[in-house]
Amino acid sequence: MEPKIGITPENLTAIAHILNVMLADEFVLFTKTKNAHWNVEGANFHSLHNFFEAQFKSLDEIVDSVAERIRSLGHYAPATLTSFIALTHLSERLHEKNDGPGFIKELLADHESLVLQYREHVNYITLELKDAGTGDFITGLIELHEKMTWMLRVHLSD
Template identity: 50%
Template sequence: MKPNIGISEKNLEGVIKILSTLLADEYVLYTKARNYHWNVVGPQFNELHKFFQSIYEELNEHIDDIAERIRSLGGWSVATLSEFLQLTRLKEHPGEYPDARKMIENLLNDYEAVIRTLREDIVKVGDEYKDLGTADFLTELMEKHEKTAWMLRSFLS
């Protein structure tokens, strides 16, 4: 049954497409944080091991929230690795095991890329697709990502 929530089917499809791409970005970011949690070495191992864990745990919650938002709008959540890799705007680095500083830089670059696209998507979802609920949802997610990006930048300072 399709939702009857005051947003046209065409607009819902546009919002779901944006959310699906975001879901893929978040999943790739989650996987990268897991990778770094498992593979970090060096004098700050314990601190960074725990920090990367806190990042992927938070991303896991975001992933679930985004997928459920898609479902609440009548869409189907992408849920396979091949779909995530087709949709994501982020880059993976298979076979690379950077030092701790580069791990943090990579995560920061990805977080900032997601933040930039969230800014654009918030406007599009609200203005073009008339979905203020999803615009609010994305704004809250952006604010959480900005805080994580600040923490990552602080590690690099």
């Protein structure tokens, strides 16, 4: 059944597409963070292992909330690895070393790229597509990613 929430079907489809891309990005970032959790090595192994665990748990909640937002707008969320890879802006490939600082730099760059993309979506969705609810939802995601970028950045300070 189509939601009757004051947003045209065309706008709902456009919003769902944006959210589908966001879901793919979030899932890829979750996977990359899980990789860091599993594979980090070095003197700070234990603290970084726990740090990455906290981050991937937060990302898991974000993934679920984005999928639920898509469903609340009357669309289906993509749920296959193939669809996530086709939709994501992020790369699965590590561009940094497979160590603590390398993982942190990689994940920091990904979080920052999502913050920048999400900022572009907020006004477009709110003003052009007439969905203040999704605009507010994305603003909340920006705040979560900004906090995660802060947590990552402090690991790189000397």
